[in-house]
Amino acid sequence: MTTRTLAGFAAAYPELDYTAIDYEYLRAVSQEMVPFGRHVGTLITEISPDRSVVEIPADDTVRNHMGTVHAGALFTAADIAGAAAFVGAAAERLYTIERLVLRGGSASYRKPAQGRIRAIATVDLRELAEILAATTSARFELSGKAVLLDDNEVQVAKFTFDYVCDVTIAGTEQA
16 A cells, blocks of 8 residues: 555545555545535445446435425535546545535436436546646646436436646645
8 A cells, every 4th residue: 555645635535545446435435525415315326437426315305395306406416426426537646636626517407306316427538637647736627527317217417517626746836
């Protein structure tokens, strides 16, 4: 296991071995990081280098007055899935990530969301490649997307996200 001094974003994952990424460890730690997600009842079921999956349970607590899953619960699941997708995709270099902040996003609600909902998120791989290749401290822009599906694989919503990511490389100044 390689030992590094962790600060910023990566400090949340102190046991991560960057030479042998444990995606289950990333999933378990990420699950506990967002108290509001726990309040809503979201569950991160997958973090991998390619995507993340977050579930909203079929539960009365996430329904609105029309009996469908509340838009706020859908956004919460998509938001958490987007951040988790970044964690999985950037795992080998998380120790360089000072922060990842959601700067903006858009939502498209397609069908009434009922029952269990899965948010499947990815990040833009070209933008991610720039972040992972950074040799000096810098700020990067990153985009991501999440599609939300019901148990019948019907798309109920789609989100796009814009993030700002600060990378800190020891001994370099941010541009």
